[in-house]
Amino acid sequence: MKDQRAYERIRxxxxxxxxxxxxxxxxxxxxxVSKRGIRIIHESPIPDTKMIDLKILLPDxxxxxxxxxxxxxxxxxxxxxxxxxxxxxxEIIGEVGxxxxxxxxxxxxxxxxx
Numbered sequence: 001m002k003d004q005r006a007y008e009r010i011r012x013x014x015x016x017x018x019x020x021x022x023x024x025x026x027x028x029x030x031x032x033v034s035k036r037g038i039r040i041i042h043e044s045p046i047p048d049t050k051m052i053d054l055k056i057l058l059p060d061x062x063x064x065x066x067x068x069x070x071x072x073x074x075x076x077x078x079x080x081x082x083x084x085x086x087x088x089x090x091e092i093i094g095e096v097g098x099x100x101x102x103x104x105x106x107x108x109x110x111x112x113x114x
Contacts, residue, residue, distance in 0.1 A: 009034045014059070015041070021053035021069050030056060031087065033106060038072065038090050046074060046088055054090070058106070068102040070095055 015029035018040050028042030038054070040046075056068045072090035079086050092103060 009037075009039070016059070017057045019055040019057070021055040027054075028086075028088075033103065035103065036092050037075075038070075038092065038103075040088050040090065042086050042088065045086060046077065048074065051093060052090075056106075064102050064105055068106065070103060 009032040011032045012030050015031070017026055018028050018030060018038075019026050027044075027046055028040040031039040031041045033039070038056075040054075051071055051073055054070050054072050056070070058064055058067055070092050071094035072092050075089045075091050077086055077088040095103075
């Protein structure tokens with residue numbers, strides 16, 4: 001089956017931790033990312049919500065700073081049968097600060113990572 005996505009997904013070579021910005025709770029890790037979306041893997045279900053501010057912690061060596069904060073909407077969730085881990089897809093709706101610029105820079109940076 002052909003992928004119908006408008007933007008290429010880039011898989012993270014090491015998982016970046018994701019926090020709910022308002023509560024500071026860690027909700028999971030980035031599995032892959034594109035210019036307009038992000039897939040997060042997580043152990044506990046993420047409540048259905050229209051909009052959520054997600055803070056993505058970046059590696060120490062990142063030139064983008066410590067974190068990127070985006071406004072996202074959860075579009076889907078599934079539970080993997082083999083290990084019970086949840087995966088959720090989020091559409092990136094907006095930015096907090098330079099979030100969208102930073103997401104594009106993160107995608108470009110991940111493309112270079114072997």
